[in-house]
Amino acid sequence: MTTLGTLNDLKVLRLESGGAWLDGSPEGPILLPLEQVPPTLEPGQVLRVFAYREDEGRLVAYRRPPMALGGEVCFLKVVSVNPAGAYLDWGLPKPLFMPWKEVKHEVRRLVKPGQKVLVFLFSDEAGHLAASTRLSDFLVDEADEFKEGDQVSLVIGDRTDIGVRVVVNHRYWGMVHDSDLFGKVSRGETRDGWVKAPRADRKLSLSLSAPGYAKVDAVAQALLDTLKRRGGFLPVTDKSAPEQIYTLFGISKKVFKQTLGALYKARRISIDADGIRLLKAP
Incomplete structure (x- = not known):
């Protein structure tokens, strides 16, 4: 069954001068434009x-999907x-329409050529895909399907007094x-995220770093590679500021300290007052 607005596996019915017709049952034949037809x-x-x-109203297919479904x-x-x-x-080839009724009042002044807007793609009453800045009309605040440590996809939203609001798995x-x-x-950046401990109010708190030691092995190798490129020394320790650690390695201070501990225990590095040093392999 064909679901418009998403990816579908469709059978080729026939080839014509204007392209290929695909079986879009129950929607009917769908045109794959000539420039999209493999030779x-x-x-x-x-x-x-x-x-x-x-x-x-024409049904059209593209082999390369758009930026969002x-x-x-x-x-x-x-x-x-x-x-x-x-638009x-x-x-x-044809831009996506966003009617003014789907633009929040406080966002409307930002909707001008060259600017970017955070939108949700939905199907309108006529079955056409359209965009809306009214994300809260489509997203919910509470979730029960996740457990602590689950990896999810995030889209970065607006900053608040306590952090950054994010869209989790587009839902x-x-x-x-x-x-x-x-x-x-x-804003608008896509990131991997991890679910923190479940909350009593069923709202989602996320981390941008993998929990516990899930990320340590990968970070350890990256840290060793960085040390080798820097001549075997980095002026950073487990007492360095979280911002400095994130700038250098893109990880939290907690994961960094866990990684240092693992490498120190394996006698791959020494931790000195002025930084960390790469030890020669025994």
């Missing part, structure tokens, strides 16, 4: 494509505006608190 394509083959309904959050650039709304660059609101921020994050 060796034959009827009966199956292609993975992004299928959606254009403004005019239906049901996802993405940071998209405004290419033009008119009295009906704005956003989402990586396909939930979550928060990365200031205590878990060790470097700069940008």
